[in-house]
Amino acid sequence: MGYNHMKLRTVAMYALVGVTVLILGALAGWYFFISTQTKTTVAEDTARGYISAPLAGKGSDAGGATSVAGTLPKSPAAGKGVFSRIWDTITRRDTGVSDPSTFASFNQDQAGFTTDASQATDLPAKLSGERPPRLWHVEKKPVAGMAFVKNGSSEYLRYVDRGSGNVFEADPKTGDTTRLTNTLISRVYEATVTGSGRVIGRSIDEIGVVTTFIGSVATSSEATSSARSLLTADLPKNIAYIVADPKTDALFYLTSEAGTAVGIRSEWNGAKPKRMFGSPIMHWRPWWLADGRIVLVQAAADSVPGYAYELTGDGSLVPLLRAIPGLTLLPRASGAMLYGRSDSGTLALFAQINATTTATRLPIKTIADKCAWSTGRDPVAYCGVPQGFAAQNFLDDWYRGMVHSSDAIWLVDARAGSAEVLYTPDSSLSLDIARPAVDSTGGYIAFINAADQSLWILRTKD
């Protein structure tokens, strides 16, 4: 009886030890698998010049030249010990596989990998609630495009890395940046983020053809790896310009057929294309406003008259602005417009509340491309205004990347026809504001510095 009991106990102990060894072996195998995959990704990133991704941390402030990647605090998982990380990986707590930032944090912190469990308390700055500087350099590397996107009660700046096509989100309140996708799409020259957060990316293929895709960030359930993919659908080739309905993501794009510009309206994925517009004039820039109107303005050239129209449902053109030299336009859903004139080296900006009122010349000299409407009820806009005199052919040279301005940011009250300086960067900092966007609260302005295509956010109130 006693012998049998001891024998049974011994067998149980061996079995327990065996199970423990198996569990530890499985955990070790899982760890080395993760580690190998991480190293592979790091190697790939490094090979394409993507040394250190801005995964979850703060960028530098305006005055500092510190790189975004260089100042990244460690992510929550990064400072933990091996077993903590393995445990977190298994339990998907803190470093869950559906969280792309966590995947990236493995990539980022290989060098700092430690077994010191005490470092698990080394929380990154993103959890400290610290506000970023008023002028925040979100991303130093070239950005293809961006827009503010709402996610629940929060609002983030979603942007696309030009080199990798990865989609990031920056939180203007906390200064955190998070990589959402890890799908490599190289050389994204231009990107648009739609109202729902989809990404329209544009590039050039090997034979010089313009390619366009629309992509959605995979949800957790769609993710096949520890990082999310950008699920893309190809749109027709050689699209010259493309815009999306701010409410439905439906598309309107311009392409060419037999030497004629053609305007096509389709669903968000390119399905059900319908021709709406045709013109022998090839170079138009479309706008799709929140009130459903589509506005077409001729691409601008210094001193050359430009026209702007509203495109109606039956394809006819209702004139908005006529024969304005060097016309640049920023329409608004309510019917208000900001438009610029560039004639013989002189810039002027005008505000018009609606079609029945006359335009007011504003006391600033800039182009409408440097302006963005606030989304509030009042027709208020923010504009980058070159400090000093603009060059003779500023518009043409600016579009070609031959000149860059050093801008201050002005607040424009279109109804009052007035403008006042909101923010002037330090004299050591030159910002050439392009593609600005304002969040829904009017609290933040994001823009791309045209000189290097880096991304910035300015808090409108200090």
Add this chain to the structure above:
Amino acid sequence: MKACMVRGAFTFIAVSIVLLTVSPAHAQLGLPSIEKAVSIKFEPLHPGPGDTVRLDAHSAVLDLSTSEIAWRANGKTIAQGVGVERVEVNAGSLGKETVIDVFVLTSGGVAASAEAAIIPTELDLLIDADSYVPPFYLGRPHVSAGSTLLLQAVPHFKRPDGTMTKASDVIYTWKKNGEVLGSISGRGRSNARIPIQHLYGTENISIEARTSDNLLSNGSSLSISPIQPVLVLYQDHPLYGVLYHQALGVASSIAESEATFAATPYFAGITGQNDPALTFDWSVNGKTLPQSATRPEAITINADNSSGIAVLRLELTHATNFYMDAKGLWNVTFSTAAVNNQLGVFGL
């Protein structure tokens, strides 16, 4: 490079001037139809909506300066008195008719009158070019020799009854330097493609548009001065592609020891950068380089074991367009300049 100048690009405005029959008057001195001896002239000739229109009464046989003249607009007297030969009225909205009457009574008792109608219209004359610009360029190309001028007339012709006249129902007459371009004119011919064959001089393009019943009409004109293509050099970055936002200046620095550059001939009259008629003559530090078969517009320079300074020269010519002669010169300093002092040929 000087931008294309479009001078006097006026979109002229509209009017339909309908001279109608005058009221019967007392015939005197045996002159037939003396009652029609007065007419009305407009300035501008084609008023647009809301424009101030100057009206002048004219007569070849009557002395208006001593005559009693009365003006009416839509039946309401707007001016009258001796010698009131000129008045101003505001045109109505698009398509709204304003009937103008002028009555003249000379000191000798001769009466004459005239009637006209102002119907504001609008005519847009849109201009573009098929000259080369790279993908994602946000601006509009200028016209150069060898390119084609693209034109579109957009009439906004509204009849007094409120109906809009379709562009395809309007009769267009295109002119170049005063000569009618019959082959591209006619009913519904609102678009025009005019090849620009010369670099120098100015092309004056005009268009007249009218309805078949001559009730509505308008005109517009513009002057075009072709320009030379603008040759711009960019770095073709291995990760980001061609950095169109950072044109290289006369003197530039590159943070790498090897780089590829792409030349972009803005506004050239070509089908694309790989137009087989184009010849890219590259030279680096005085040494001429053969043109790449696959990417003639690009050049790769390796500055290892060199001074790190490269003088790039490019001349762009066209096999058939002898006016195209774009040149560029750039001094590029590579990052190796600080560590390498020996002269080299950039690994070419």
